[in-house]
Amino acid sequence: MQIVARLATGGTILDITGDIDLAHSPAMRKALLQEIREKKTPKVFLNLEKVRYIDSSGIASLVEGLKASRDQGSRLILFGLSKTVREVMELSRLQKIFEIHDSEAQALGS
Amino acid sequence: MLLKLELQSNPEALCLVRATVERAAEVLQFHDAETRAIVRSVDEALANVMRHAYGGRPGLPIEMSCRRLEHGGQNAAQGGIEILLVDKGVPVKPSALKGRSFDEIRPGGLGLHFIRQSMDEVEFSRKKGKNLLRMVKYLSPTPQAAASEGE
Numbered sequence: 001m002q003i004v005a006r007l008a009t010g011g012t013i014l015d016i017t018g019d020i021d022l023a024h025s026p027a028m029r030k031a032l033l034q035e036i037r038e039k040k041t042p043k044v045f046l047n048l049e050k051v052r053y054i055d056s057s058g059i060a061s062l063v064e065g066l067k068a069s070r071d072q073g074s075r076l077i078l079f080g081l082s083k084t085v086r087e088v089m090e091l092s093r094l095q096k097i098f099e100i101h102d103s104e105a106q107a108l109g110s
Numbered sequence: 111m112l113l114k115l116e117l118q119s120n121p122e123a124l125c126l127v128r129a130t131v132e133r134a135a136e137v138l139q140f141h142d143a144e145t146r147a148i149v150r151s152v153d154e155a156l157a158n159v160m161r162h163a164y165g166g167r168p169g170l171p172i173e174m175s176c177r178r179l180e181h182g183g184q185n186a187a188q189g190g191i192e193i194l195l196v197d198k199g200v201p202v203k204p205s206a207l208k209g210r211s212f213d214e215i216r217p218g219g220l221g222l223h224f225i226r227q228s229m230d231e232v233e234f235s236r237k238k239g240k241n242l243l244r245m246v247k248y249l250s251p252t253p254q255a256a257a258s259e260g261e
Contacts, residue, residue: 019128022157023121053128055153056220084146091227092220 003031009108011043011075017050020058029061036068036076044069045107049080059092066098075099079107112138112191113176119160119197120168127174128153131193134176138191140249147228148191148247154221155195155243163199163241172197179246190230190248197241202234 001018012035020028035041044065048054062078069076079101081089089095101107113134117123131152135145156172164170172195179190226232231246 019125021121021124021128021153022160023124053153055150055157056224057157059220087143087146088150088224091224 001027003028005031005035008043008045011045012039012041013045013047013104015047015050019053020051020061021053021055022057025055025057025061028058029064032061032065032076033068036065036072036074040072041074043075043077045104046076046078047080047104048078048082048085051082051085054085054088056088056092059088059094062098063094077101077107077110079104111175112178113174115174117156117172117174118168119164119170119172121157121160124153124156127156131176135191138178138189138249140191140247144247144250148193151225151228151245151247152193152195154224155245158221159195159197159199159241159243163197163202165200170198179248188249188251190246193245193247195241195243195245198239199241201236202241 001016001020001024004015004017006013006015014031014035016028018024032044032046035044046062046065062076066076077099080103081100086095089098089100099110101110113130115127115130117127128149132145132149135148140148152174156174159172160166174196175194177192177194179192181189225245228247229245230248231244233244235242235244
């Protein structure tokens with residue numbers, strides 16, 4: 001899995017590539033929490049377009065990121081969810097608590 | 111026996127197992143959504159073994175075997191797949207098998223829900239110092255089979 005950070009309007013986009021599973025969710029969690037808690041970025045956009053698979057540990061990291069952003073008064077915004085990722089979100093019944101957009105343009109305009 | 115794998119409790123192995131199980135499910139002619147469900151269940155079950163039964167220690171043994179269920183069984187008119195995972199970790203506590211409530215918004219506790227939602231049969235047991243997890247997924251009836259059953 002690869003994580004690349006780039007600046008965007010009002011925040012940072014984290015481009016994730018690969019699978020977010022037990023082997024890699026700790027790295028995503030670390031990057032996410034660093035952006036939210038340490039850098040205090042007001043908007044963190046998570047680009048999941050190139051994520052082929054996410055497991056429950058990945059979802060748990062997203063929930064942790066969401067809680068951290070709420071604590072900081074910032075926003076965590078997800079976009080580009082593949083069918084597989086959407087399916088797991090629906091199974092977890094957590095899709096409604098996340099701010100999810102189809103594309104980067106929509107996410108940035110939100 | 112369709113497939114037998116001897117693994118170690120290393121999370122890096124999960125992507126290889128997912129690819130292997132995906133191919134096995136395709137060979138058995140599961141639909142895409144069913145294949146994803148099987149892959150997800152095996153991945154979550156192995157992750158549970160690594161995290162809970164082995165407490166995150168790498169290099170410990172896990173056996174996985176997949177068996178094709180033939181057509182015409184009691185619950186398997188269309189056949190299916192049976193997956194058995196065996197580990198030598200600590201006994202799985204019944205309370206740990208409940209998973210968390212969907213109403214709770216907190217990290218963790220989702221893996222078992224994913225498995226139970228994705229598979230038709232899920233059975234935990236402990237035999238001779240080993241944890242056994244048996245999971246079964248049946249093939250959905252083809253439209254032709256469903257139509258002939260309804261006649």
